[in-house]
Amino acid sequence: MAQQHLEPPTDSPAGPMSGDALAGYLRAQATEFLRSLRQHRENGTDAGTTARAKQRTESRAESRDVSRAGENGSGESVDAARALRRSARRISGSLHTFRPLLDAEWSEGMRPELAWLSGTLAREHAYAARLERLIGALNRLSGAAGFPAHAGQDTGAPAKGSLTVGAAKAGALLDRQLTLARTRAHSAALQALGSSRFHAVADSVAVLASEVPLTPAATTADLRPLAAAATDRLTDAVAALPLVTAGHPYNAEALVHGLSADTAPHPQDAPWHQVRLLLRLHRYACEVLYGEDAPIDVRLLRAGQALNRHRDAAEAAAAAAAAARTPRIAPATAYALGVLHADQRHEVEAARFAFQQNWQKETVRTP
Numbered sequence: 001m002a003q004q005h006l007e008p009p010t011d012s013p014a015g016p017m018s019g020d021a022l023a024g025y026l027r028a029q030a031t032e033f034l035r036s037l038r039q040h041r042e043n044g045t046d047a048g049t050t051a052r053a054k055q056r057t058e059s060r061a062e063s064r065d066v067s068r069a070g071e072n073g074s075g076e077s078v079d080a081a082r083a084l085r086r087s088a089r090r091i092s093g094s095l096h097t098f099r100p101l102l103d104a105e106w107s108e109g110m111r112p113e114l115a116w117l118s119g120t121l122a123r124e125h126a127y128a129a130r131l132e133r134l135i136g137a138l139n140r141l142s143g144a145a146g147f148p149a150h151a152g153q154d155t156g157a158p159a160k161g162s163l164t165v166g167a168a169k170a171g172a173l174l175d176r177q178l179t180l181a182r183t184r185a186h187s188a189a190l191q192a193l194g195s196s197r198f199h200a201v202a203d204s205v206a207v208l209a210s211e212v213p214l215t216p217a218a219t220t221a222d223l224r225p226l227a228a229a230a231t232d233r234l235t236d237a238v239a240a241l242p243l244v245t246a247g248h249p250y251n252a253e254a255l256v257h258g259l260s261a262d263t264a265p266h267p268q269d270a271p272w273h274q275v276r277l278l279l280r281l282h283r284y285a286c287e288v289l290y291g292e293d294a295p296i297d298v299r300l301l302r303a304g305q306a307l308n309r310h311r312d313a314a315e316a317a318a319a320a321a322a323a324a325r326t327p328r329i330a331p332a333t334a335y336a337l338g339v340l341h342a343d344q345r346h347e348v349e350a351a352r353f354a355f356q357q358n359w360q361k362e363t364v365r366t367p
Contacts, residue, residue, distance in 0.1 A: 017289055019101050019218030025288045026094060030209035033087035036080045037202060040193075043077035081121050081189075088118040091205070093284040097230045101221055103213035113201045120192045123185035126315070131178040133316050135171055137343055138336065142167035166332030170340065173323050173333065227285040234278040238359060241271055246352040247360075254349035255342065269314045272352065276307035302358040310351035317344035 092114035095107045142164040192198050245253050256268065279300065324337035 017223040019214045019221055019223070022094065022098050022101060022218070022223060022288055023212040023214060026091060026212050027209055029087045029090045029094070030205045033084060033091065033205050034202075034209060036083035036087060040077055040080035040084060043080060078125075082125075085118045085121050088114045089280070090284050090287070091208070092118070093281050094288055097281055097285050098223065098226050098288070100226065101215055101218035101223075103215065106213045110201075110204055113197070113204075117192065117198065117201055120185075121189050124182055124189055127178050127182035127185055129312065130316050130319055131174060131182070133312060134174050134178075134320060134340065134344075137316075137340055138167045138171050138174075141339060141343060142336070166330070166334075166336030167340075169330060169333040170323070170336040173326060173329065173337075174319065177323055177326075178319065223289060227289055230278070230281050230285045234275065234282045237271065237275045237278050241275065243356045243359070246349075246356040249350075249353055251349065254345045254352065266314065266318075269310075269348070272307065272310050272355075273314075276304070276311060279304050279307065299358055299361050303355050306351050306355040306358060310348055310355065313344045313347035313351060317341050317348065320344060 092111050095102060095111050095114075099107050242253070245251055254266075254268070283300070283304070320337050320341040324334050324341065329337075
């Protein structure tokens with residue numbers, strides 16, 4: 001299969017782009033980070049509630065109350081946390097792509113801290129979205145409108161028509177496990193926002209908003225070769241994917257090793273996750289070069305959406321498999337979780353097919 005190359009925007013600057021463009025981008029993202037942090041604090045989600053949240057996580061019943069409190073929280077706070085993660089990802093990605101032009105010690109110290117912050121803030125939302133996805137899939141597979149609080153007793157081996165009963169218990173089990181995980185992630189996020197580690201990160205970003213530690217050579221260096229290197233890494237990673245297999249619908253490749261006793265994530269998912277990260281770095285590099293007003297590559301946008309669905313489905317399948325390993329669950333419950341796991345692995349396969357179809361298309365940009 002011919003390798004698909006990425007083309008720069010047709011309105012690319014003719015002359016070299018110096019480190020001033022990088023400095024301006026980093027300052028803008030740092031300013032957005034600080035603005036989002038201020039909004040997050042003003043909307044009531046402050047680290048001062050850490051101790052109370054931690055106490056409420058001691059029991060499972062009370063942990064549900066914490067989760068519901070988070071659901072009923074301010075929408076502005078949720079949006080601010082999302083914007084905070086967005087800025088942290090862009091700063092970290094730019095430090096990675098253009099690290100030869102930045103102070104090495106400062107850059108290498110900032111990147112893992114920003115990754116830690118972004119990952120910590122993302123977990124609560126990820127668990128909530130995963131539960132919603134799995135419950136929706138169980139509803140679709142069983143034809144049920146919802147799951148009762150107390151399902152009837154399962155009896156014996158699963159028989160035809162017993163999926164709905166098993167799905168009710170499977171949904172309740174997933175709800176307990178993922179709600180508890182979400183509550184713990186919520187407490188961890190509150191603790192992180194009140195920690196000295198976070199305050200150190202915020203102080204560094206505040207300094208970045210006014211002064212970017214560029215190297216002396218950055219003032220005359222061209223950013224485009226470093227951005228092109230990020231594009232090449234993406235292209236090489238995509239070339240290593242099994243796109244020929246992914247281009248055949250219903251190839252069942254994503255179900256390989258589905259019955260393995262190994263609890264580690266599917267090794268075949270890792271290259272796709274890596275491409276998703278490299279595509280994100282490529283997009284951030286384009287933002288540095290051309291600004292947010294640059295034409296949008298529809299092909300890459302849809303390819304990125306397919307990789308997001310791939311990630312979500314893979315993690316949901318892993319959650320279903322983990323729930324199926326719960327000791328002493330009824331056979332019908334285990335059967336429903338197995339069907340759910342297979343369904344999500346089929347979603348992984350469908351996302352790979354969608355990525356392959358979008359990647360092979362000609363570049364289409366919107367003005």
